[in-house]
Amino acid sequence: MTSEAFKREIEEKVSSGTRLSFDDGVALYECDDLAWLGRMAHSVRTAKNGDKVMFNVNRHLNLTNVCSASCSYCSFQRKPGEKDAYTMRVEEAVQLAKQMEGEKPTELHIVNGLHPTLPWRYYPRVLRELQAALPDVNLKAFTATEVQWFEKISGLPGSEVMDELIDAGLASLTGGGAEIFDWEVRQHIVDHDCHWEDWSRIHKMAHEKGLRTPATMLYGHIEERHHRVDHVLRLRELQDETGGFSVFIPLRYQHDFVDSKDGKVRNLLQARTTMASPTESLKTFAVSRLLLDNFDHVKCFWVMHGLDVAQLSLNYGVDDLDGSVVEYKITHDADDYGTPDTMGRQNLLELIWDAGFTPVERNTHYEVVREYEAPKSLEERRSQPQDVWA
Numbered sequence: 001m002t003s004e005a006f007k008r009e010i011e012e013k014v015s016s017g018t019r020l021s022f023d024d025g026v027a028l029y030e031c032d033d034l035a036w037l038g039r040m041a042h043s044v045r046t047a048k049n050g051d052k053v054m055f056n057v058n059r060h061l062n063l064t065n066v067c068s069a070s071c072s073y074c075s076f077q078r079k080p081g082e083k084d085a086y087t088m089r090v091e092e093a094v095q096l097a098k099q100m101e102g103e104k105p106t107e108l109h110i111v112n113g114l115h116p117t118l119p120w121r122y123y124p125r126v127l128r129e130l131q132a133a134l135p136d137v138n139l140k141a142f143t144a145t146e147v148q149w150f151e152k153i154s155g156l157p158g159s160e161v162m163d164e165l166i167d168a169g170l171a172s173l174t175g176g177g178a179e180i181f182d183w184e185v186r187q188h189i190v191d192h193d194c195h196w197e198d199w200s201r202i203h204k205m206a207h208e209k210g211l212r213t214p215a216t217m218l219y220g221h222i223e224e225r226h227h228r229v230d231h232v233l234r235l236r237e238l239q240d241e242t243g244g245f246s247v248f249i250p251l252r253y254q255h256d257f258v259d260s261k262d263g264k265v266r267n268l269l270q271a272r273t274t275m276a277s278p279t280e281s282l283k284t285f286a287v288s289r290l291l292l293d294n295f296d297h298v299k300c301f302w303v304m305h306g307l308d309v310a311q312l313s314l315n316y317g318v319d320d321l322d323g324s325v326v327e328y329k330i331t332h333d334a335d336d337y338g339t340p341d342t343m344g345r346q347n348l349l350e351l352i353w354d355a356g357f358t359p360v361e362r363n364t365h366y367e368v369v370r371e372y373e374a375p376k377s378l379e380e381r382r383s384q385p386q387d388v389w390a
Helices: 002-015 023-029 034-049 090-100 124-134 144-154 158-168 183-189 194-208 225-243 278-291 307-313 345-354 378-382
Strands: 050-055 058-061 107-110 138-141 171-174 213-221 245-252 319-322 358-362 366-372
Touching: 002 023, 002 034, 002 050, 002 138, 023 225, 023 278, 034 183, 034 278, 050 090, 050 345, 124 138, 124 158, 138 245, 144 194, 158 171, 158 194, 194 213, 194 225, 213 225, 213 345, 225 278, 278 307, 319 345, 345 358
Parallel strands: 050 319, 050 358, 058 107, 107 138, 138 171, 213 245
Antiparallel strands: 358 366
16 A cells, blocks of 8 residues: 555544554554644544643652562662662651642652562551642552552452552552553563553453543553554553543653662663654654544653653644653653753643643643633733742
């Protein structure tokens, strides 16, 4: 099939609502016409969400970086006794979270290492204390990998683990731990027991209990493009079954130019990988948007992509830029772009307005908190009240 014939076929499928296939996804990745690919993805994004771009005011909180696993791509993990290993006391986590209270955050995003000795009861306790201290904040916490770890250290079945976390205040799982589902790749990049079967089981269980959760994909390392297509289509099939995913988030694999205080290189893939280019990132957003016809939202986590690519992604299928973040320890500044830790509410508004879209502040459940009209002039924009932490 010629390139033009392929494009016409895809255009017809998209316009008629016909579901794209695995072969379509692979062929879209091979398409060199990035502008056309962007137009197709943008048409789907616009049909679903208009010109709106969502964001939230959130804070990432990593309770511990001590981890029993040594995943080959991960520089966050530390072993007990290492120089910069840490574990927060519950009171310390609450104090850190409350620092942002005046900015009216709607979400705490909590992801941690698989600590080998922390007791299971620590985790629901920290949720209860955080919820008591910040009752209006949604707790989006723990990857499926962590939930499987809780099953192991508690001896409880997953359903009971999930019930206790929900009772303690859990509003959503995070989407992490997905990486790439295909075993051909996965066996070389992860060092724990949570694979597609358990990741999907745990998210399905969360959906059955009324939670909506995000889904992620780590791309741009040793996987090939067909592995990405396979990953996305597994999520599409699970979404057909449960309807419980709120958003899809492609996460760009990061190199670590400055790895840690001790100078130790923990990213074992670094010597044989390069990070995805901006073009490859935009293509990944676009193909994902076209394949995931049953997902309402596609997010660009700006910390991992840089602000320029984040703005461009809004024309390649993305309608969500995550949030203020404040502190992101798992991978930060690995792209060497000088991407900031924190984007205040005003910073995010400026980013979205400058890209030509309408900002919509949301909460974890994708409920609208506020829609922002664009100022009539740059001077008017600058005269608006600024975030004290922006």
